[in-house]
Amino acid sequence: xxxxxxxxxxxxxxxxxxxxxxxxxxxxxxxxxxxxxxxxxxxxxxxxxxxxxxxxxxxxxxxxxxxxxxxxxxxxxxxxxxxxxxxxxxxxxxxxxxxxxxxxxxxxxxxxxxxxxxxxxxxxxxxxxxxxxxxxxxxxxxxxxxxxxxxxxxxxxxxxxxxxxxxxxxxxxxxxxxxxxxxxxxxxxxxxxxxxxxxxxxxxxxxxxxxxxxxxxxxxxxxxxxxxxxxxxxxxxxxxxxxxxxxxxxxxxxxxxxxxxxxxxxxxxxx
Numbered sequence: 001x002x003x004x005x006x007x008x009x010x011x012x013x014x015x016x017x018x019x020x021x022x023x024x025x026x027x028x029x030x031x032x033x034x035x036x037x038x039x040x041x042x043x044x045x046x047x048x049x050x051x052x053x054x055x056x057x058x059x060x061x062x063x064x065x066x067x068x069x070x071x072x073x074x075x076x077x078x079x080x081x082x083x084x085x086x087x088x089x090x091x092x093x094x095x096x097x098x099x100x101x102x103x104x105x106x107x108x109x110x111x112x113x114x115x116x117x118x119x120x121x122x123x124x125x126x127x128x129x130x131x132x133x134x135x136x137x138x139x140x141x142x143x144x145x146x147x148x149x150x151x152x153x154x155x156x157x158x159x160x161x162x163x164x165x166x167x168x169x170x171x172x173x174x175x176x177x178x179x180x181x182x183x184x185x186x187x188x189x190x191x192x193x194x195x196x197x198x199x200x201x202x203x204x205x206x207x208x209x210x211x212x213x214x215x216x217x218x219x220x221x222x223x224x225x226x227x228x229x230x231x232x233x234x235x236x237x238x239x240x241x242x243x244x245x246x247x248x249x250x251x252x253x254x255x256x257x258x259x260x261x262x263x264x265x266x267x268x269x270x271x
Contacts, residue, residue, distance in 0.1 A: 002033075002119040003253060004112075005179055006137040006144045011157045012128035014147045015184035018219055019245075020125035021048040022238070023145075025228035026246035028081035032120040035074065037112065038087035039137055040127040041094075046086040049077040050226035059086040063111050064094050070112055079228050083119075085112075095132045105172055108136035130164050138168045143179035148200060150186045150193040150212075155200070180252075182245070184213040211245040214238070 007020045017040065024036040038045040039060060043053035062068040063085075074083050098104045116122055124141065126134040138144060144165060148154050162178075169176050181204050187193045201208050213219075216238035222229045229239045 002035075002116040002121055003143070004116055004122045004124070004141045006124045006126060006134075006141040007147065008126045008134055008137065008144055008161065009147055009157075010128055010130045010134070010161055011153075014149045015182075015213060016128065016147050017044045017048065017125050018223075019145065019147050019182060019184065019213070019242075020045050020123050021223075022219070022229045022242040023245055023249070024121070024123045025049075025079045025082055025230045026239075026242045027121050027123075027250070028079050029230055029243070030246055030250065031081065032246075032250065033081050033118070034083070035115060035119045035122045036077075036082065036084045037122060037124045037137075038084060039091075039108075039124050039133050040087055041089060041091040042127065043087040043089065043091075044223070045125040046084065046088075047226060048223045049079065049082070049084055049228060051075065051077070051084070051086055053086065053088055056086045056088050059088045059091070061088055061090040061094055064091075064107055065097050070115060079231060082228075091133070098132050098136075104132060105135055105139050108140040112140060130161070135164075135168065135172075138165065138176060139172045141173070141176060143177040145179045145182055147182045147184045147213075149184050150190075150196045152192065152196075154196045155203075178207055179249070180209040181207050182209050182211070182213065185215050186212045187215045209245060209248060211241060211248050213241045213245070216241070 007016055009016050024034045027034045036045055046053050058068060058073050063070045070085055074085050077084055098107060124137045126137050183197055214237050216236055218233045218236035219229055219238035222232035225232055229242060233239060
């Protein structure tokens, strides 16, 4: 069964969608069958992998509101081993329509949980809010990646997001873990960037990924071409960063799996 990871931060402009697109693409390049779910009405993840949202007739909205089978709506992308469940501007109205649904926090879980049998990783790109769509994503997921930009207001709102995650853990999804805090938009020329990195690592220690995403012009250019960074310029700093992040994520989960197997064997053998 594949791992489902939400990429979330209610603060905009932190590199959330950039991370969702490029981490998913790099996992695919590393031979991991990956699905990207675009749960953001802006549909930037959809356009970022080369699809035109205006030409998407059916997407995640139709799954949530009309009960469409997500398997029928998943599209292949140009990137190897990467599929996408696309978004559309109609998703703007989904949160309002979901309010009156029974078990509204578990809509995603009912619709998408079974997809984990077909993929190694499922990544969910959320809108910059803590609304019902993000809450559904967290309820569905095994873990969450939190992008934090290396700028002055880096920790602004992070406490609120962590509190939301705690509430989800206690009431809706006890198995939800924090996969890691990802530092983004790092500029080696700025003292402030180094200060933010140091502060975040002091506060959150092992929760912070070793990989840091540097500011990179190519990362900004790639979406305008409808390409992931690995397709746009595989030799760029951004591509190297996200490949390293994908490798770190895979290694971390392989280590956890090995640890769980050892613990299970110990329990089975009665030690």
